[in-house]
Amino acid sequence: MAVKVLVVDDSSFFRRRVSEILELDSDIKVIDFAVNGKEAVEKAAQLKPDVITMDVEMPVLDGISAVKQIMASNPTPILMFSSLTREGASATLDALDAGALDFLPKKFEDIARNSEEAIKSLQNKVKEIGRRRLPRFVSPFATRQASKPATSQELDSNTSISQPDRTFQRAAPVSGSSASLKASGKKYQVVAIGTSTGGPVALQTILTQLPSNFPHPILLIQHMPAAFTPAFASRLNSLCKIRVKEAQQGDRLEPGVAYLAPGGQQMMVEARGSSKTLRVFEDDSPRITYKPSVDVTFASAAKAYHGDVLAIVLTGMGADGRDGARMLKQVGATIWAQDEKTCVVYGMPQAVANAGLASEHIALPEVAARLNKEVGC
Known part of the structure; x- marks a missing residue:
């Protein structure tokens, strides 16, 4: 049809x-x-x-x-x-x-x-x-609307925005959900998150729930044009307790800071002695569709950190992240994937899941709590 x-x-x-x-x-x-x-x-x-x-x-x-x-x-x-x-x-x-x-x-x-x-x-x-059912989680917009009075413009409109949002309904807790799982006890040095379609809301949902003392740097790879990433990083930074910035060449990775890959470029981690820095560069390779690419960043994280990586693949079209996740898995890293029900498009997480690379499949509203527990926050 x-x-x-x-x-x-x-x-x-x-x-x-x-x-x-x-x-x-x-x-x-x-x-x-x-x-x-x-x-x-x-x-x-x-x-x-x-x-x-x-x-x-x-x-x-x-x-x-x-x-x-x-x-x-x-x-x-x-x-x-x-x-x-x-x-x-x-x-x-x-x-x-x-x-x-x-x-x-x-x-x-x-x-x-x-x-x-x-x-x-x-x-x-x-x-x-x-062809996808709308995701069943509470959007950041709906949450904020419920917590503030409607403006005069909204009250004058035919449909009041302060009405209950029927699009994003929080799913009922399920027995044995990922949020109830115990931390694995594994030690990490970095968290890497890759996403595409539906990613801006998904990232905002997760990052706004992380504490200011989050113990690791976070690498963010969102398929997005170059004109958008500065505004997106600024918006996240204004909403989050952690610091969020658009990645720049030579950035030294620090705990409690999230680095958003610039649109139209690639972001890689390089080891410089005991410290890790970012390489941000233009990529004209016709073989790589996405710029930034989740595969490119994940692969560099595998080389720089070996198994001390927690990688999360969120909603998005295509299979970007699968090959990078495979490289991470081979060196002992941990891979999580967003579950199908809460994805806008179950493409990237499905590719990782079908390849047998993900150890957990987590609903979006539970990712932050699960992440905080896993890293000891």
Whole structure:
């Protein structure tokens, strides 16, 4: 059955372009268009699409406000289109925080190395998020909304954002869940986390629950454009007790600091005597699809730290992280994977799980507690 898509944009040219690209795939059907956020909210309720593609900047009601209202009243997987600017990055992160599942650059030439690859990327993202049930955990946005009074704008809107968020329902505790497991007693020197689609919310969910005295450095590899990683690192740093920064060439790894791999570059760990530093560099290799790549960072961690690594693979499309996890496993490192039910896209964790590399499969709401227990926090 074809994935039904509502395309939302105030540009008739862009609406037509997106529609033409999507309908090149017989598994996708564009069922209607909306020219502003208000119309998107109304048509989401009327048409019940499987996926909504949404522009950020629109008249009448902007994309972020539209996402908030749709996720409060008619939860639907939403893919944002964004400009690759500092303002565009900030607005897109706001939209993800509000409940959108993923984003793509509005200039299709920024998606991939050629037009055919860009077309496939858009089609695959729409099909992946359209065929997945929305994750059953509490989003950071929903949590904050519940703890603060609604603004006058929200109260005046047709759908109050302060209503219960039906999209993200915390799963009931299960007997024998990973959070109840005892720490393994293994000693670590670093934690490495790789993710893609759904990763910004997943990382925020985990990192905001770590204490300021977290005993190890943390390596973060999130598939994200170069224009977005500075804003994302800054946002995480403002929300977390640990320090979060965009990684820079020569950074010395320190406990309680998370280093986010810069978009468009690779991040590797290098051993310099007893200390470990980061190598951040441009990578023009056609053999490596992702920049940053989870495989590249994991492989370097295996060489620098051997088995003293706790690696976690979170939600994301594709299989990036599997080969790096295999190298880590071979030197005695520990690998965890996010479970299927709480993934936006169960691709990367599934690849690791199917390869028999993960020792635990953990629901997203339990990862931070399990991690804190494992490292002795």
